[in-house]
Amino acid sequence: MKLILDASALLSGFQPGNECYTVREVIDEVREKNARLRISLSLEEGSLKLVEPGEENLLEIKKAALESGDIAKLSDTDIKLLSIALDFKKKRAEPVIVTDDYNIQNLASRLGMKFSPTTEAGIKKILTWKKICKGCGKKFPIEYQGSCDVCGTKVSKIAKR
Numbered sequence: 001m002k003l004i005l006d007a008s009a010l011l012s013g014f015q016p017g018n019e020c021y022t023v024r025e026v027i028d029e030v031r032e033k034n035a036r037l038r039i040s041l042s043l044e045e046g047s048l049k050l051v052e053p054g055e056e057n058l059l060e061i062k063k064a065a066l067e068s069g070d071i072a073k074l075s076d077t078d079i080k081l082l083s084i085a086l087d088f089k090k091k092r093a094e095p096v097i098v099t100d101d102y103n104i105q106n107l108a109s110r111l112g113m114k115f116s117p118t119t120e121a122g123i124k125k126i127l128t129w130k131k132i133c134k135g136c137g138k139k140f141p142i143e144y145q146g147s148c149d150v151c152g153t154k155v156s157k158i159a160k161r
């Protein structure tokens with residue numbers, strides 16, 4: 001299953017371990033510091049990947065958004081996000097768009113694509129780890145004290161919900 005994450009999904013955190021995808025513009029929308037840290041760690045470890053939609057699917061999404069009337073409420077970023085989901089669908093890769101945006105959800109279901117609100121996407125299960133080594137990214141349980149056993153950097157507490 002490919003999870004396609006919008007900004008609300010990235011802000012609420014997401015479960016590493018799934019295959020997560022988004023577009024560059026979504027990441028640019030996230031300003032919150034802890035979320036940005038999680039995002040950059042996930043990009044580094046490869047649990048979150050950036051993809052660009054194909055032209056043909058971009059056009060197809062715009063056309064569908066015009067027909068459904070969602071176009072006025074959808075940003076260019078939303079359109080791109082829906083387009084990468086469509087790319088995956090055409091490759092039979094079962095995309096699930098994680099979003100709380102009603103217009104994205106509406107268009108996704110019109111196109112026969114699955115979506116999930118952030119609260120139902122297993123997203124609450126994120127951050128079973130609460131401390132992290134800023135040197136190498138290794139995760140530790142909240143009660144862990146001292147330095148990282150891999151690289152020796154002091155282990156820091158990280159944001160939790």
Ligand SMILES: [Zn+2]
Pocket residue numbers: 133134135136137138148149150151152153
């Ligand atoms: Zn370390």
